[in-house]
Amino acid sequence: MSKSKVDYGVYLVTDSTPAILGNKDLTSVVEKALQGGVTIVQYRDKTSDREAAVKTARALHEVTRRFGVPLLVNDRVDVAVEVGCEGVHIGQDDMAYEEARKLLGPDKIIGVTASSLEEALKACEAGADYLGLGTVYATQTKKDTKSIIGTAGIRSILLGLSSAGHSIPTVCIGGINGSNAISVLAESSAAPAKSLDGIAVVSAIVAAQDPAAAARDLLGKVVAGRVPDVIKAVAAATPLSHNMTNLVVQNFAANVALAVGASPIMANYAEEAADLAKLGGALVINMGTVTPEGLKNHIQALQAYNAAGGPVVLDPVGAGATSIRRNAVKTLLSSGKFTVIKGNEREIQTVYGASVTQRGVDSSSSLTISQRASLAKSVARSTGAVVVLTGKTDVVSDGVRTLRVDNGHEFLGRVTGTGCTLGTTISAMEAAFRSDPLIAAVAGMVLFEIASERAAVRDDVRGPGTFVPAFIDELSAIRTETAKGDVAWLARSKIETLEVE
Structure with missing residues (x-):
């Protein structure tokens, strides 16, 4: 070793x-x-x-x-x-x-x-x-x-x-x-x-x-305890977050990137990728809109960031919905290396290689937490990426360590683009904290989801419409508090290590 x-x-x-x-x-x-x-x-x-x-x-x-x-x-x-x-x-x-x-x-x-x-x-x-x-x-x-x-x-x-x-x-x-x-x-x-x-x-x-249970508990505590390090690193570096994403979320994603301390650029034209990759940031490939030209741009940008050693986050939006999207996922996975693959249960199943219409556990849309953990771990091992499997309970795995995160608020599911902007948030963490991609991914999730909890209970929030600006405010507030050494907000975090067969 x-x-x-x-x-x-x-x-x-x-x-x-x-x-x-x-x-x-x-x-x-x-x-x-x-x-x-x-x-x-x-x-x-x-x-x-x-x-x-x-x-x-x-x-x-x-x-x-x-x-x-x-x-x-x-x-x-x-x-x-x-x-x-x-x-x-x-x-x-x-x-x-x-x-x-x-x-x-x-x-x-x-x-x-x-x-x-x-x-x-x-x-x-x-x-x-x-x-x-x-x-x-x-x-x-x-x-x-x-x-x-x-x-x-x-x-x-x-x-x-x-x-x-x-x-x-x-x-x-x-x-x-x-x-x-x-x-x-x-x-x-x-x-x-x-x-x-x-x-x-x-x-x-x-x-x-029970030494195994004690070790699992400590591993979860170590990951949680290092979350502020990642957020501080973003605040100190202001890393580039290069988003190749759909038009619906570009403005939202840019504002979220700014709130967490990153410098956003929305650039879908891959000829820019080689130069942007040299700036020390991270790339987000969001499959919200799939076209032949878009896929070509994604592949070119992926390879440019791989060549520069920069982190790449894949968000396989709707991956299993059509044969075109399933084939696009296969093409991307065979074209380069991803640092993080983020998706919901069906999207990660598609990455794993199973059709969501196929019978059996791998195609179910209601896996148990144990099955979700096993799926995330398997995909992490087969792709070499940190897998972020989102849902009411999020699961994160690098193939060795597998954790659950139980933060968040229902308003996140009632606003267009929150899943996409989570990818943007994680990209900033990965760009600034490269020593441990799993901890960086968990930090992005915890920041994002605790901000949603804080925003939802504000007096000025009455529903999804008023939630969005409050959410952006809270992302910025947590980043500012953490940079100053105030991490009281971390007490809200709900991170546990999972035992996976």
Whole structure:
């Protein structure tokens, strides 16, 4: 696994002490946690002899490799070398980074603990691959903490790293659990500075009765907690949102793009795409109007953005309605790569390859949430795109992580073009936050849908007609609040990780 592609979102640090692990088998706990969505594992054992530690590390590595997740060993570099796992994590009182690097070689991951900016900068200069920041809160699993730095201390370190030009991945550790994970992530970051890449937990998973459920809960909290990072990134970058869309929604889409902090352009002529793709934005291909000339323009623009490395959002509007639209979807999917594919149940079924008139689960218009999750995950895996399956409950999947979002208001379904403008919103998020397309997509959805909830209850809103301007106002208001560090609105978010077979 490439070091640059490691996901630090839900970082499990093991604890084998009876007070935390109880009488459970550590390997089984880790396997269940991986099933729930843990993205990286650190084996920490300060007491076992070398032979026992190597035996346990080998067993853990066999499990983590099956899930494609890195295993690191805390402090004991010799154990990591013998086992051949992906790296180590060292504290300030452990082996020096330089010595560990000599023993491990250039391709292994080395993380370093830092509880101050000075320690963080020293680790960066040495060449650390990531930092473990903390301790955030007091914890029973680590008795030798030098100081409790809180979220303010984490934010101070991140600001200092940003000022020094360091973009090193960071996680925080110490007393983090499902009840405080969102606030820790949201309160620790400060726009436009660097944000945390994840949280490291011990007892929140190891001591849990159901480690898989605990991991799923934390994964959902991590995604929710990073939503403000995405919105701040849009506010800071004002990315281009290039919409190739139908005439009915162009004005609405442009206003929504402006409200969320993007710079919109409605350009259906593909000869412009190569130049526009160089401006660092994202492309939305909306199939609301399908013509031979339009399809040709879509393909040309898709390939231009692919060549430039820019995100592309596909909105297969009415994909299954006619044979022409179904064939257009097939042509587009075979012509290039999409970052996000957004559609309702029948549209995503068409992308999957099934006719909506076909018998069977794949053609049903009333799938269960489990079936919707399975559909989204399957399409994500087959296309390599993040799939956004919209409905009363939205489902988002990148083929590995699958989440549900239960925000929104019925007025969104009573106004023409809200689905199309959701695609515009997501494009802005993808353009500004390229490190994790799934988190970017969820951020766009949560921003969009919570804005609709806030707009619908305003005194000046009496129905769909008065809803639209209030909705645009609330999109802008949330963006402004978030850029200033006020993320109280995030308490409304309803994001959960789904278990998918």
